[in-house]
Amino acid sequence: MVRVRFAPSPTGALHIGGVRTALYNYLLARQQGGTFILRIEDTDQGRYVPGAEDYIIESLRWVGVIPDEGVGFGGDEGPYRQSDRKEIYQKYAHELVQRGHAYYAFDTPLELENRRQAEEHFTYNHLTRSALINSLTIGEEVSKRRIATGESFVIRLKVMPGRSIHIQDLIRGDVVFESSELDDKVLLKADGMPTYHLANIVDDHLMRITHVIRGEEWLPSTAHHVLLYEGFGWEATMPKFSHLPLIMKPFGNGKLSKRDGAKFGIPVFPLAWKGETAEESFDGFREVGFLPGAVVNFLALLGWHPGGDEDIFSMEELIQLFSIEHIGKGGARFDYEKAKSFNQKYIHAMDDAALATLVRPLVEAKGYQVSDAFLSRAISLMKERVTFLTDFVETGYYLFEPVRVYDEETLQKRWNGDIAAVFAELTEKFATFDLFKAPDLEEAVKAFIQEKGMKPGDILPLLRIALVGTMKGPAVFETAEVLGREETVARLKRMMDNQSVKS
RNA sequence: GGUCCGUUCGUCUAGGGGUUAGGACACGUCCCUUUCACGGAUGAAACACGGGUUCGAUUCCCGUACGGACUACCA
Numbered sequence: 001m002v003r004v005r006f007a008p009s010p011t012g013a014l015h016i017g018g019v020r021t022a023l024y025n026y027l028l029a030r031q032q033g034g035t036f037i038l039r040i041e042d043t044d045q046g047r048y049v050p051g052a053e054d055y056i057i058e059s060l061r062w063v064g065v066i067p068d069e070g071v072g073f074g075g076d077e078g079p080y081r082q083s084d085r086k087e088i089y090q091k092y093a094h095e096l097v098q099r100g101h102a103y104y105a106f107d108t109p110l111e112l113e114n115r116r117q118a119e120e121h122f123t124y125n126h127l128t129r130s131a132l133i134n135s136l137t138i139g140e141e142v143s144k145r146r147i148a149t150g151e152s153f154v155i156r157l158k159v160m161p162g163r164s165i166h167i168q169d170l171i172r173g174d175v176v177f178e179s180s181e182l183d184d185k186v187l188l189k190a191d192g193m194p195t196y197h198l199a200n201i202v203d204d205h206l207m208r209i210t211h212v213i214r215g216e217e218w219l220p221s222t223a224h225h226v227l228l229y230e231g232f233g234w235e236a237t238m239p240k241f242s243h244l245p246l247i248m249k250p251f252g253n254g255k256l257s258k259r260d261g262a263k264f265g266i267p268v269f270p271l272a273w274k275g276e277t278a279e280e281s282f283d284g285f286r287e288v289g290f291l292p293g294a295v296v297n298f299l300a301l302l303g304w305h306p307g308g309d310e311d312i313f314s315m316e317e318l319i320q321l322f323s324i325e326h327i328g329k330g331g332a333r334f335d336y337e338k339a340k341s342f343n344q345k346y347i348h349a350m351d352d353a354a355l356a357t358l359v360r361p362l363v364e365a366k367g368y369q370v371s372d373a374f375l376s377r378a379i380s381l382m383k384e385r386v387t388f389l390t391d392f393v394e395t396g397y398y399l400f401e402p403v404r405v406y407d408e409e410t411l412q413k414r415w416n417g418d419i420a421a422v423f424a425e426l427t428e429k430f431a432t433f434d435l436f437k438a439p440d441l442e443e444a445v446k447a448f449i450q451e452k453g454m455k456p457g458d459i460l461p462l463l464r465i466a467l468v469g470t471m472k473g474p475a476v477f478e479t480a481e482v483l484g485r486e487e488t489v490a491r492l493k494r495m496m497d498n499q500s501v502k503s
Numbered sequence: 504g505g506u507c508c509g510u511u512c513g514u515c516u517a518g519g520g521g522u523u524a525g526g527a528c529a530c531g532u533c534c535c536u537u538u539c540a541c542g543g544a545u546g547a548a549a550c551a552c553g554g555g556u557u558c559g560a561u562u563c564c565c566g567u568a569c570g571g572a573c574u575a576c577c578a
Contacts, residue, residue, distance in 0.1 A: 009578045044577055109576060116575095121504065123574080154576050172508070181506055189576040196578050220507055220573040245509080246572070253570075298515090301527090305516055309526040328509095328516080331571060335514050338528045348541075385540040410538095457537050464538060472539040 002034025004211050006060075006067070007200070009041045010052035013273035013282055014059050015258055016334070017215065017247045020299045024244065025213050026065040027300075027322040034210070038070030039203060040081045043193045053081075059270040063292045064315055077207045082199050089194035092202050092232070093155045093187050097135070101231030102187055104143045104153045105134035123183040126161045155188040157197070157224060157231075165223040170211075170242040170324045177223035185224050197221060201228040204239055212239045213324070216331075219243045242324050245303045248333045256334050258282070266336045270295065289388025290339070291358075294346040298339045302332045312345065344387045352376045355383065359392045366393050368400040377482045381474040399482065403469035403491065406498065410471055414462055415499055422452050423462065427492040436485045438477040445477070466495040 006022040008014055029036035038060065042048055057072045069075025079085055096102040105124075115122045122128070129136060134156070135143035147153055161180035169175050187198040194202070204212065222241055229238040246255045250264055261268035261282050271284035285295050297313055305328070306313075306321040313321065347355065356375050363370060370378070382396040393400065429448060433441065449459050464476045467483065480488045 007578090011578075041578065047577065105576095112576085121574085123505095152576095156576095169508095175507070177507075183574080186576045191576080193576090195576070200578095215572090216508065217572055217578090223507095243508080248571080250514090255571075301515065303515090307517060309517070311516085311527050330509050332516090333514060335528070338515060341528055344541095383541090455537085460537065470539085474539080475536090476538080 002029055002032040002211060003037065003207065003209050004029050004034065004213060005037040005039050005070075005204070005207065005209055006065075007039040007041045007203075007214075008056055009044070009047070010049060010056065011044070011047045012049050012052055012275075013258070013269045013271075013284075014052075014056045015256070016268050016270065016285075016299065017256060019059060019063060019065070019270050019295075020247065020302060021213065021215060021244060022060060022065050023063070023296060023299055024304070024322070024327070025211075026067075027319055028211060028213065028324065029068070030319040031322055035068045036065075037075065037077070037207060037209075038067035038073060038080065039207070040071045041196065041199065042081060042083045043189075043196065043199055045083075045191065045193065055271065055273060062270055062286055063296050065296075082194070082203070085199070085203070086192060086194075088206070089198055089202055090188065090192060093194065093198060096157075096187065096228075096231050097155060099231060101158055101227075102155050103129075103135045103158050104147065105129075105132065105156045105184075105186075106138075106143075106146060106151065106153050107133050108152075124156065125183045126159060126180065129156075129158075129184055152190040154186045154190055156184040157187055157227060159184055159224075159227060165226050167222050167226060167241060169219070169222075170240055171245075171327050171329060172219075172243060175219065175222075179223070179227070182223055182227075185221070187228075197224055197228065201225055201232070201234075205229070205232070205234050205237065208237070209239045211242065211324075213242045213244065216243045216246050242327065245328055246331045247302055248331045250334045250336055255331070260334075264336070268334070285339075289390035290343050291346045291350070291389070294343040295339070297346070298342045302334070303328050312342075340387050347386060347389070348383065352379045352383070355379050355389075358389055362390060362393045363400065366397075366400065368393075370400065374482070381478055381482055385472075385474070398468040398473075399479075402494065403467070406469050406495065407465050407471055410461055411465060411499070414458065419458065419462065420496065420499065422454065422459065423492070423496060425452075426459070426463075427489060427496065430480075430485065430492060431489045433485065436481055436488075438475070438481040441480055442477040462495075463492075466492050 004025040006025050008018050026036045028034065038057070040053055053071065060066065067073045069077060070080045093102065097104065112124065124132065159179055159182045163179040165177045165179055167175045167177070185197050186195050188194055222243070226238070229235050248254065249256050249260050250266065256268060258268065267283045267285045267288050269282050269284045270286060272287040273282045273284065275281045293314065296315060296318070300313065300318050301311060304322070304326055306323070306326055353376060356372065356379055359379060360375060363375065378396065378399040379392065381399070382392055386392055386395065397404070426445070426448060429444070433444065446456060449456055460476060461471065464471065464473060467476065467479050467488065473479065483491070
């Protein structure tokens with residue numbers, strides 16, 4: 001039975017790379033009929049950020065990556081918050097010392113810091129530990145006594161040199177590390193909390209995790225993890241590892257970071273995050289107007305592809321097609337243009353009614369009040385020209401309120417005395433049409449234009465500007481129909497007033 | 504610096520010893536449309552480099568270059 005976990009640290013907003021990691025774990029679990037667990041890794045009390053946990057949960061819900069077990073989702077293998085498991089780690093850490101695979105160390109952070117200052121590349125390892133203060137050098141008895149007096153200590157992994165540690169990564173194949181190159185990682189910190197390395201192994205074992213799918217940044221420490229499994233005698237049930245390629249910045253070098261969102265003016269978080277300051281607050285895909293399905297599709301393909309020429313996949317299809325073997329090895333650049341295009345496609349593919357339920361809250365947030373019928377017509381009018389849900393009320397604001405600005409350049413080019421007279425007459429005509437349907441309007445208006453000896457190009461652009469203010473917009477007669485006769489006539493009059501004031 | 508990972512169009516990628524190296528995004532041109540967009544057609548655009556192995560390498564191996572991650576009592 002497949003059991004996988006997503007184990008974020010609640011240090012702030014969950015970055016999009018984390019969402020992808022969660023997604024891949026989820027896809028494997030769903031496909032294999034397994035279990036997907038959310039575990040909160042809050043062992044660094046200094047970096048804990050209130051609200052981050054809720055943010056993570058809400059983000060996963062939004063993208064539809066729902067845990068089967070975990071913080072906020074129940075389950076029998078809890079607690080799923082590491083700060084609630086403190087005693088468990090302590091027990092295992094001491095057990096590892098008993099087994100001879102770890103030791104107590106008393107060197108203070110300051111002492112070690114000084115060593116690093118003095119020595120270029122100082123590391124706490126098999127070479128240096130014999131000259132440091134730990135239970136290996138001062139003895140078990142003395143150590144016990146010092147601990148009993150309340151002196152602070154850490155527990156470190158005792159890495160024995162001279163071994164080649166092989167990792168069979170499902171994505172990268174055989175990866176080898178020499179144990180003599182590994183440092184004696186801290187397992188239990190002076191505050192009694194475990195480090196990631198210890199907590200991760202203990203929890204994965206206790207929670208019977210079968211596959212660890214995580215970011216590539218963990219690959220270098222995986223050898224330590226293997227040593228830990230061996231030290232505890234858990235080799236037989238050690239999970240299989242898969243290290244995902246990193247998501248890179250859209251421009252420049254390096255992996256995508258939280259700051260890149262503000263830097264490039266793009267969202268890099270699923271949901272908006274309100275920090276203490278504006279500097280600490282970020283936009284989210286949801287608030288920008290993305291559909292969760294589009295985000296999932298985009299993210300799924302950032303580092304994975306099932307093969308073939310298809311690239312639009314629903315969650316159900318992703319679950320069916322997903323396979324670790326098809327995950328790429330190289331870092332994938334975050335391409336916002338691509339994300340937008342997915343969103344546009346997803347909006348196009350959605351029917352008006354479904355779209356209306358998503359757009360209505362945006363409409364109401366702007367203070368507009370519209371009927372379902374009107375909203376649905378407005379949506380079908382704008383649908384082909386929006387990228388984001390928010391475009392319906394931003395770009396297409398003119399469907400809900402009077403025109404804010406007129407395209408003066410075009411107006412200046414086309415508006416003149418003759419046109420003004422014809423326009424006034426046309427306005428009268430609009431007021432008298434019985435049927436206010438696009439095809440009828442078009443026919444009547446075009447006939448009128450011809451009658452006046454003018455060309456469509458003389459009138460239509462102006463009509464458009466009167467209705468929506470800009471040369472970019474939905475079909476004129478369709479727009480007039482949606483707006484209705486009253487509003488259409490009002491807008492025509494308003495523009496004439498606007499023009500007469502100027503002259 | 505050390506350790507480890509990686510490298511197919513600008514980007515995400517498919518493919519894999521013999522292919523006109525395929526798709527998508529973005530970009531160019533045309534069609535549709537007296538707007539914008541959508542849609543359709545079309546174009547330009549890639550196997551990092553050098554050695555092997557092989558009848559034949561983009562594909563396998565080794566180097567080089569370049570990129571990346573890690574190198575905390577952070578995860």
